Each structure stands twice: as C-alpha cells, then as structure tokens.
Amino acid sequence: xxxxxxxxxxxxxxxxxxxxxxxxxxxxxxxxxxxxxxxxxxxxxxxxxxxxxxxxxxxxxxxxxxxxxxxxxxxxxxxxxxxxxxxxxxxxxxxxxxxxxxxxxxxxxxxxxxxxxxxxxxxxxxxxxxxxxxxxxxxxxxxxxxxxxxxxxxxxxxxxxxxxxxxxxxxxxxxxxxxxxxxxxxxxxxxxxxxxxxxxxxxxxxxxxxxxxxxxxxxxxxxxxxxxxxxxxxxxxxxxxxxxxxxxxx
Numbered sequence: 001x002x003x004x005x006x007x008x009x010x011x012x013x014x015x016x017x018x019x020x021x022x023x024x025x026x027x028x029x030x031x032x033x034x035x036x037x038x039x040x041x042x043x044x045x046x047x048x049x050x051x052x053x054x055x056x057x058x059x060x061x062x063x064x065x066x067x068x069x070x071x072x073x074x075x076x077x078x079x080x081x082x083x084x085x086x087x088x089x090x091x092x093x094x095x096x097x098x099x100x101x102x103x104x105x106x107x108x109x110x111x112x113x114x115x116x117x118x119x120x121x122x123x124x125x126x127x128x129x130x131x132x133x134x135x136x137x138x139x140x141x142x143x144x145x146x147x148x149x150x151x152x153x154x155x156x157x158x159x160x161x162x163x164x165x166x167x168x169x170x171x172x173x174x175x176x177x178x179x180x181x182x183x184x185x186x187x188x189x190x191x192x193x194x195x196x197x198x199x200x201x202x203x204x205x206x207x208x209x210x211x212x213x214x215x216x217x218x219x220x221x222x223x224x225x226x227x228x229x230x231x232x233x234x235x236x237x238x239x240x241x242x243x244x245x246x247x248x249x250x
Contacts, residue, residue: 010192136212143172144213161196
C-alpha cells in the first residue's frame, strides 16, 4: 500500500503540477468488512482536505456497494467533506461507471478523475515509431528550440522544462512522446521521471528537426529600406540562431 500512495503523489504532481500531502493510514475503528476492504488516509492539497480511500482488493470492487460503504466511512472519519478512491487498477467498465457517477478516483499512472478539482486525465496509448504529423506541436517546437539555445549537458526532466517553458507537465510529456516518435534526442526513464537530452549536438539537432518546425512568421510586410535605419534592425531566423548557437550564419 505504501507504493500505491507514493505513486499517487508522484502521478498527481506530474499530470496536474499539484503537490499533495498524504497522512495515514488513519487509525479508525471500523466494522470488519470495511476494515478488510479499505485503508483510509488524509489527503491535503493547500487548504483543501480529502478522505483518501485505498482499495485493498480491487478485484472485488463494486461501485454500488462502494457508495453505501462511503456513507459509513464518512460518518466514521471526520476528516473532510470530499473523498478520493485510490486503486492500483480497475476494469475499464468499472471506471466508466465511476465516471458516470461523478465519483472521484485515481489509478496512478493510468487514470485520474477528480471532479472537485475539475481534473480528468487518462493515459494515452503511445504512438508507434514514425507516427507523427508533418509539423511539431508548439510545445514540442519550444523544447527543440530550448535544446538548440541552451545546449545543457545534463538531461532535462519534464518538470524542469515545464517550469522553464511555461507549459503543463502533461503537455511537455506529450512533447517528449512526439520527439521520441521523430527519433530526436535521447529519452531515458529514471524511476518515474523521464529525462531528455540531445547528445548529437545543436547543429545535428537543427538539421534533423527543421523539417518538422513551424514557421513563426505570421505576416510579411514590405517597407522601403531608405525609410529605416538598417544598422539597428534585430536579427531573426537562422541569423539570430547563429549568434546564440554553433550554427553557421547564412
């Protein structure tokens, strides 16, 4: 059960960028049929409090019976107004019934449905190698440009790039998937953490990635050169990149 709770904290942090504190299991006097089915925890998220209900035997779980059990558990434990069901796994049809009933539940690294926080996340099937659109999504392109400009020696984690680039951890994780499908960079897993590096170097990365990059040019306007001071114009495109990286100026 300890691993399940650890996975819960890491999963919520990765997909939602939220830090939660879990205390327990709580010492509560319960009837044998409830004590044998659940471990109870107090979940804190800022000022919010939830009763965490961890399933001991997911195989025998029934949503209708669980709702009856919850009324007794909430009466027995004065921790919070809302609760969260925690399980290692549940059949897909059971999960659909929980979603239909607007029940809050989390299966770490598989699915999260937490109506009180307005969150619903489900693990996506990974793309097969080579399955990629013609152009990178904006977040993926931002990761590539960051790799070109920063050229960090150390691999970057999903959380670190999320903070640097201003995208959610889930969006950066999807960017990692897209880069992996395109065969760009090196992605390794250390525990539950995914790390990205570009060991081939900036020049090789640019040459391999440029066919997937979207142009940042939204509009082109023409002006007379005589009307502007050309010496003060900012650099752009490959000229600008050549100043910040090892790329050769055009």
